[in-house]
Amino acid sequence: MSQLAELQRAFEAAVADPEADWQSLFGRTCRGVVAYANNSLFNRAGALDDAYPVIRQMVGDEFFEALAREYARTTPSTSPDLNRYGGMLGDFLAGFAPVAHLPYLPDMARLEWAGHLAYYAEDRLVYDWSRLASIPPEQMARLRFRFLPDCALLYSPYPVASIWLAHHGGEWPSLDQGAEWVWVQRQQGKVTVEAITPDRAAWLRGLMAGMPLELAIPAALDINPEFPLSAALAALMTAQAIEEIDLL
Amino acid sequence: MAKRAAWLPVFVVGSVEKSEMNAVRLTNLPSQMGLGLRLPHIRQILAEKPAVAWFETHPENFFGGGANIAALEAVRVEWPLSLHGVGMGLGSAVAPDAGHLEQVASLVERLQPAAVSEHLCWNRVGAHYFNDLLPMPYTDEALALLVERVDAVQSRLRRTILIENVSSYIEFTADIWAEADFLAELARRSGCGILLDVNNFYVNQCNLGRDARQAMDALPVAVVGEIHIAGFETRDDGMLLDTHGTPVCEAVWQLLDYAWQRFGPVPTLLERDTHLPPLADLLAEVAIGEERMARHVATG
Amino acid sequence: MSKQTTLISTAIAGVLALGVATAAQAEEAKEKCYGVSKAGQNDCASKDGGHSCAGQSKKDMDKNEWKYVAKGTCEKMKGSLKPGGQ
Numbered sequence: 001m002s003q004l005a006e007l008q009r010a011f012e013a014a015v016a017d018p019e020a021d022w023q024s025l026f027g028r029t030c031r032g033v034v035a036y037a038n039n040s041l042f043n044r045a046g047a048l049d050d051a052y053p054v055i056r057q058m059v060g061d062e063f064f065e066a067l068a069r070e071y072a073r074t075t076p077s078t079s080p081d082l083n084r085y086g087g088m089l090g091d092f093l094a095g096f097a098p099v100a101h102l103p104y105l106p107d108m109a110r111l112e113w114a115g116h117l118a119y120y121a122e123d124r125l126v127y128d129w130s131r132l133a134s135i136p137p138e139q140m141a142r143l144r145f146r147f148l149p150d151c152a153l154l155y156s157p158y159p160v161a162s163i164w165l166a167h168h169g170g171e172w173p174s175l176d177q178g179a180e181w182v183w184v185q186r187q188q189g190k191v192t193v194e195a196i197t198p199d200r201a202a203w204l205r206g207l208m209a210g211m212p213l214e215l216a217i218p219a220a221l222d223i224n225p226e227f228p229l230s231a232a233l234a235a236l237m238t239a240q241a242i243e244e245i246d247l248l
Numbered sequence: 249m250a251k252r253a254a255w256l257p258v259f260v261v262g263s264v265e266k267s268e269m270n271a272v273r274l275t276n277l278p279s280q281m282g283l284g285l286r287l288p289h290i291r292q293i294l295a296e297k298p299a300v301a302w303f304e305t306h307p308e309n310f311f312g313g314g315a316n317i318a319a320l321e322a323v324r325v326e327w328p329l330s331l332h333g334v335g336m337g338l339g340s341a342v343a344p345d346a347g348h349l350e351q352v353a354s355l356v357e358r359l360q361p362a363a364v365s366e367h368l369c370w371n372r373v374g375a376h377y378f379n380d381l382l383p384m385p386y387t388d389e390a391l392a393l394l395v396e397r398v399d400a401v402q403s404r405l406r407r408t409i410l411i412e413n414v415s416s417y418i419e420f421t422a423d424i425w426a427e428a429d430f431l432a433e434l435a436r437r438s439g440c441g442i443l444l445d446v447n448n449f450y451v452n453q454c455n456l457g458r459d460a461r462q463a464m465d466a467l468p469v470a471v472v473g474e475i476h477i478a479g480f481e482t483r484d485d486g487m488l489l490d491t492h493g494t495p496v497c498e499a500v501w502q503l504l505d506y507a508w509q510r511f512g513p514v515p516t517l518l519e520r521d522t523h524l525p526p527l528a529d530l531l532a533e534v535a536i537g538e539e540r541m542a543r544h545v546a547t548g
Numbered sequence: 549m550s551k552q553t554t555l556i557s558t559a560i561a562g563v564l565a566l567g568v569a570t571a572a573q574a575e576e577a578k579e580k581c582y583g584v585s586k587a588g589q590n591d592c593a594s595k596d597g598g599h600s601c602a603g604q605s606k607k608d609m610d611k612n613e614w615k616y617v618a619k620g621t622c623e624k625m626k627g628s629l630k631p632g633g634q
Contacts, residue, residue, distance in 0.1 A: 002341060002389060003385075003387065003389055003422065004339075004341045004385065004387065004389050004390050004393065005341035005342075007385045007420060007422055008340065008341050008370060008373050008382075009373055011373075011382065012373045012376075015378070024421065025420065025421060026418040026419065026420065026421065027419070027421045029417070029418045029419050029455075029456060030418065031485070031487075032416075032417030032418040032455065032487065033417070033418055035417040035483075035487065035489060035594060036378075036380065036382065036417065036418070038594075038595060038596065039378075039380050039594050039595050040378050040379070040380055042595035042596075043378075043379045043380060043589075043595055044379060046589065046595065047379075047589040049587070049589070050586040050587055050588070050589055056620070057620050057621045058618070058620045058621050058622040059618040059619070059620045059622060060618060060619040060620035062616055062619075063616040063617065063618045063619065063620070064620075066614075066616045067616075076375075076376040076377075077376065077377040077378070077379050078375055078376065078377065079345075079377060080308070080335030080336070080337060080345055080348050080371060080372070080377050080379070081308045081311060081335055081348070081351075081590060082308070082379050082589035082590050083308070083309065083311070083586075083588065083589050083590065085379070085589070097614075098614045098616070098618070099618060102618065102622050104625075105622075116586075119314055119315070119585070119586060120311065120312035120313070120314060120316075121312055121313060121314065122312055122313045123312075123313030123314065123317070124313075129563065129564065130564070132560055132563075132564060133564055137553075137557035137560075137561075138553060138557070140553070140556045140557045140560055141550075141552060141553045141556050143556075143560075150313075150314070163625070166621075167621065172624055172625070172626065173626075173627075174626045174627035175625055175626065175627030176627035177627070186314055188583060189314055189315030189318060189582065189583035189584070190315070190583040190585065191585075213556055214552055214553070214556065217552065217555075217556070229555060229556065229559040230558075230559035230560075230562040230563060233559055233560060233562075233563045234562075234563050234566055237563055237566075286587070286588075287584055287586065287587050287588045288587050290582070290584050291582055291584055294582060306588070306590045306591060306592070308588075308590035309588025309589070309590050310588075315582055315583045315584045315585065316584055316586065316588065318582060319582040319584050322582065332592070334590050334591065334592045335590060367592065379590075380594075381592055414592075415594065478593075481596055483596065489594045489596050490593065490594045491593050491594050491595070491596055492591070492592070492593035493593065493596075519592070521591040521592065521593035522591075522593050522595070
């Protein structure tokens with residue numbers, strides 16, 4: 001290993017244990033390593049602020065900040081971009097005893113992270129649906145949809161979309177409302193969240209997995225024999241969720 | 249869909265033009281005070297169009313698409329813009345993240361900024377990032393690596409970049425170069441310019457006993473393309489932390505006067521990151537800088 | 549054509565009859581919005597963490613106690629916590 005690599009590994013060890021004796025590495029300046037230990041921790045902990053405003057409101061500021069430090073302490077950063085840090089908070093909360101009595105928190109964190117990714121997703125041109133007119137009707141069963149990168153579909157056994165909406169001016173739901181399918185998308189730069197019906201969710205799940213229309217529809221019809229395909233397609237069009245449509 | 253600013257020259261490594269103040273023109277920024285552009289202020293800036301000569305921002309906060317980059321493109325239409333990276337970690341022993349450089353490159357392409365800069369630092373061991381600007385050991389090996397890395401970035405971006413001195417809370421016993429000499433030698437060998445952070449030299453003077461004026465004297469006049477000033481905070485034990493969280497202190501203003509005397513009135517930026525005050529407060533501080541700069545130009 | 553193929557082509561004909569947003573309009577709408585709502589987490593400042601010493605980065609949970617109580621909007625949540633099924 002090069003001397004530089006060795007020095008940087010030693011620095012990492014010092015940051016992990018700043019109160020040990022690092023004189024041989026830093027000489028008279030060794031007390032300064034505490035500043036790096038602080039910074040490393042608080043930079044990562046602070047990065048959760050942008051991604052999880054609803055979780056913060058749900059648990060309160062003091063709890064959230066302690067939670068963020070605990071997450072940062074146990075979760076290394078794998079990106080030079082701090083806006084990419086914090087994606088595992090849902091999994092972390094699922095194993096975090098102090099919130100075991102709030103079992104909907106992990107899914108809320110997953111929802112907020114999906115929204116965070118949507119906020120920063122690449123800009124793409126939206127599909128021009130008038131192009132569909134040139135496709136022969138007998139081939140339309142084989143249409144495949146590529147979604148814009150700012151779209152996401154989630155499922156939770158808790159009404160997390162309704163809880164999210166309650167934090168944005170909506171009605172407070174009852175937890176007894178049960179499961180929800182959640183559609184997350186960036187619209188005009190803003191992240192939107194919507195609870196969608198299980199039949200439409202089943203259809204979207206197939207389409208997002210790359211299935212052609214004819215293979216995605218049966219799952220929706222199983223849930224609702226009257227599945228309104230035309231309305232579901234129109235919603236995709238007006239939501240500007242599609243980047244490309246091609247034939248399998 | 250990217251708005252191209254056709255009137256801006258594309259900077260090409262190795263072909264730089266002469267200017268009045270510096271022997272080499274390293275940026276296309278005006279020789280005036282600029283302000284660090286932070287996202288919480290961006291809508292107000294677009295609505296009110298304050299009289300600031302130029303803005304600088306961190307490219308990492310505009311990766312991807314959506315509202316942030318759309319707003320920054322609107323800023324770019326009205327003001328000269330500098331992109332000041334914080335994530336490259338050029339001095340990390342492990343190979344840099346190629347995806348990160350590509351994202352910066354695509355922003356540079358999209359925005360055609362008047363300046364691009366990064367820090368003299370490292371940020372990574374193995375797959376783990378510190379997300380911090382960590383001080384380099386000032387060794388020959390580190391210097392050779394940085395020359396190579398800066399060259400790779402300049403070649404990819406097809407323009408000269410500026411490298412900034414950082415605040416440091418430690419120094420390595422392995423150091424064989426003085427910080428400023430190291431930076432000057434990096435500029436000489438790689439052809440990069442220097443972004444002189446006066447506040448960082450002051451913080452290092454207080455924490456590490458490195459003389460800030462001596463450090464500035466060690467930098468060749470021609471390579472300093474931009475200056476930064478900011479505020480720090482003092483920890484309970486007396487250590488200065490470079491929090492960019494307070495107004496600029498008098499000692500740093502005086503060091504800035506010294507820098508302007510030596511390097512000329514190069515483009516100078518007020519940075520503020522933490523305890524972000526209302527925009528009006530920052531504009532007032534920029535105005536103080538403009539006044540001092542004008543006095544300096546008049547007497548200098 | 550099969551029944552499903554007819555269903556699909558009829559549905560799409562219905563959508564097309566609604567009139568379609570062109571890609572250009574859509575793009576324009578996306579570009580004009582400055583709904584900036586995130587501060588951006590990358591900066592070049594040191595964090596002082598309220599002047600605390602970060603040896604604490606090791607200490608928080610070593611004490612094996614968590615002294616914080618979740619006191620936020622989760623208190624407003626009504627209903628039981630029986631997960632809904634699917």
